[in-house]
Amino acid sequence: xxxxxxxxxxxxxxxxxxxxxxxxxxxxxxxxxxxxxxxxxxxxxxxxxxxxxxxxxxxxxxxxxxxxxxxxxxxxxxxxxxxxxxxxxxxxxxxxxxxxxxxxxxxxxxxxxxxxxxxxxxxxxxxxxxxxxxxxxxxxxxxxxxxxxxxxxxxxxxxxxxxxxxxxxxxxxxxxxxxxxxxxxxxxxxxxxxxxxxxxxxxxxxxxxxxxxxxxxxxxxxxxxxxxxxxxxxxxxxxxxxxxxxxxxxxxxxxxxxxxxxxxxxxxxxxxxxxxxxxxxxxxxxxxxxxxxxxxxxxxxxxxxxxxxxxxxxxxxxxxxxxxxxxxxxxxxxxxxxxxxxxxxxxxxxxxxxxxxxxxxxxxxxxxxxxxxxxxxxxxxxxxxxxxxxxxxxxxxxxxxxxxxxxxxxxxxxxxxxxxxxxx
Numbered sequence: 001x002x003x004x005x006x007x008x009x010x011x012x013x014x015x016x017x018x019x020x021x022x023x024x025x026x027x028x029x030x031x032x033x034x035x036x037x038x039x040x041x042x043x044x045x046x047x048x049x050x051x052x053x054x055x056x057x058x059x060x061x062x063x064x065x066x067x068x069x070x071x072x073x074x075x076x077x078x079x080x081x082x083x084x085x086x087x088x089x090x091x092x093x094x095x096x097x098x099x100x101x102x103x104x105x106x107x108x109x110x111x112x113x114x115x116x117x118x119x120x121x122x123x124x125x126x127x128x129x130x131x132x133x134x135x136x137x138x139x140x141x142x143x144x145x146x147x148x149x150x151x152x153x154x155x156x157x158x159x160x161x162x163x164x165x166x167x168x169x170x171x172x173x174x175x176x177x178x179x180x181x182x183x184x185x186x187x188x189x190x191x192x193x194x195x196x197x198x199x200x201x202x203x204x205x206x207x208x209x210x211x212x213x214x215x216x217x218x219x220x221x222x223x224x225x226x227x228x229x230x231x232x233x234x235x236x237x238x239x240x241x242x243x244x245x246x247x248x249x250x251x252x253x254x255x256x257x258x259x260x261x262x263x264x265x266x267x268x269x270x271x272x273x274x275x276x277x278x279x280x281x282x283x284x285x286x287x288x289x290x291x292x293x294x295x296x297x298x299x300x301x302x303x304x305x306x307x308x309x310x311x312x313x314x315x316x317x318x319x320x321x322x323x324x325x326x327x328x329x330x331x332x333x334x335x336x337x338x339x340x341x342x343x344x345x346x347x348x349x350x351x352x353x354x355x356x357x358x359x360x361x362x363x364x365x366x367x368x369x370x371x372x373x374x375x376x377x378x379x380x381x382x383x384x385x386x387x388x389x390x391x392x393x394x395x396x397x398x399x400x401x402x403x404x405x406x407x408x409x410x411x412x413x414x415x416x417x418x419x420x421x422x423x424x
Contacts, residue, residue: 005212006144008199009234010152011183013190013222016131017062018233019198021220023138024049025060026235033062036137037130039086040096044068045130052221055230059221062134064127071126073119076104079129088137095136099201103193105322106175128194135198142216142237148207149199152177153185179317181206186229195233200318205264214238263343265293266320270333271300273308280309283330290326291319293343314343346372351416353402358384360399362406366414374408376400 008014008022024030034047046065051058079100083093104115111118139147154169154177161170168189169177176196215238222231275283280297287295293314302308311331315323324336346365353362353376360380365373376399385392403409407416 004143004145004215004237004239005210006139006142006147007207007209007212007236008147008149008203009209009236010191010195010199011150011185012230012232013153013155013185014195014199014233015192015222016128016135016194016198017064018195018220018222018231019135019235020047020062020064020131020138021049021060022218022233022235023135023142023220024062024218025220026142026216026218026237028138028141030062032141033134033137036088036092037133039088040082040133041126041129044071045126047130047134052225054221054225054232055228057219057230057232059219059230059232061221061223064130066126068126073125074129075116076100076118077116083133088133089140092133092136092140095139095202096133099132099136099197102176102197102201102318103172106172106193106197109175109321110171131194132198136202139202144237147203148205148210149180149203150208151181151183151206152196152199153190154182154196155186155188155190156184157187157189159189176200176318178321186226209236210240212236212238212240263345264317265341265343266315266317267339267341268311268313268315268320268324268327268336269339270311270327270331270336271302271308272311272331272333273302273306275309275332277309279330283311286330287313287323287326290323291316292323314341349415350377351403351406351408353399353406353408355384355395355398355402357388357390357395357398360384360395360402362399362403362408364408364414369414371408371410371412371414374403374410374412376403 020033023033030047030049037045037047044067046067048063048065050061050063052061053059080097083096083100086093088096101115104118107118108115154173157168158165159168159170169191170189170193172193173191173196176193177200180200214236216236218235218237220233224231284295284297293316295311295313298310298312300308300310311327311333313323313327320338324338327333327336346367349364349366351362351364352359361377363373363375363377364371376396381396381399382392385395388395407413
């Protein structure tokens with residue numbers, strides 16, 4: 001199907017079933033969504049689509065019929081295991097894992113529990129699993145490589161949920177909105193946790209409608225038909241409208257055009273002069289495992305001539321709070337400062353190359369159809385060296401030779417046969 005840019009109009013709110021409807025309305029076969037959901041929870045749900053109107057506008061409504069009695073509550077751990085075990089295209093699996101991780105993180109913050117222990121109630125039922133997996137499969141089926149989302153309408157007032165009467169936006173929705181453009185947009189709950197996790201998990205950033213050549217349009221309906229306000233989510237799928245609009249692609253990471261990707265990040269920093277230096281490797285490893293884009297140390301000299309380290313953590317906006325908490329938890333600092341930064345990166349991919357001693361992955365940075373960087377993965381080199389008893393430098397030299405033989409040289413044409421387009 002169409003490849004390129006997708007803009008999500010969530011100015012009237014967003015929910016998982018609305019996104020499913022928009023994707024079907026844009027041309028994704030319902031059977032494609034059903035097959036992906038079936039791979040995760042076989043025999044448990046059935047998707048149905050109907051044509052409806054919302055405030056006089058045509059839209060597609062997708063309903064999720066639960067086929068089993070008394071479906072169990074699920075934790076993030078069990079959902080993650082099901083996604084890993086399912087027969088899904090890797091981009092679909094990766095996107096669904098990201099969305100549910102965001103949900104678990106938000107619910108954990110709200111209720112004061114570890115994300116792994118969060119019991120999904122409203123957001124973890126079978127219909128929400130169908131919403132997440134089906135939406136991720138639909139976006140992949142459209143060939144979308146870059147997504148943007150309008151400011152999201154969250155609503156106002158109160159709702160009754162599993163834990164009682166809650167203000168709108170509910171706590172989990174408000175937690176998920178951190179770092180994104182939002183507005184009230186009307187009365188009642190307009191954005192569900194599942195819907196907001198999906199758009200913020202799939203989109204690169206908040207944006208008004210960008211300059212683009214629209215090739216597909218989809219309108220997905222919510223359940224209610226509110227007089228005077230179309231309860232719909234719209235998507236527009238296409239490509240940047242002309243070469244002069246390439247900045248649209250530049251502003252999204254890993255664009256299909258192979259140009260620079262610009263990502264909005266936050267740099268967290270803390271000066272520490274009283275931590276046992278043996279702990280620093282574990283601190284950095286913990287931050288990276290929690291989702292930091294990068295983490296590193298710089299030796300500094302502080303007041304009174306005391307030697308110290310500055311801890312730097314590069315974080316996506318939605319991870320600033322949890323990563324900041326980890327810095328406070330695992331170091332002796334009393335505070336963390338933050339600075340908004342822009343990160344320009346090359347699209348990256350992995351290629352497996354063969355050496356006389358074993359296979360090694362090579363990480364390739366590319367731009368505009370040319371290889372800019374090609375470097376063997378050191379952990380692979382070290383593993384092959386350990387398995388064969390050879391010096392690491394000998395295996396590394398063989399890996400460089402294997403990369404060159406495969407055409408992975410700076411200035412060479414990208415892609416090369418056997419490449420894997422999955423980003424790092």
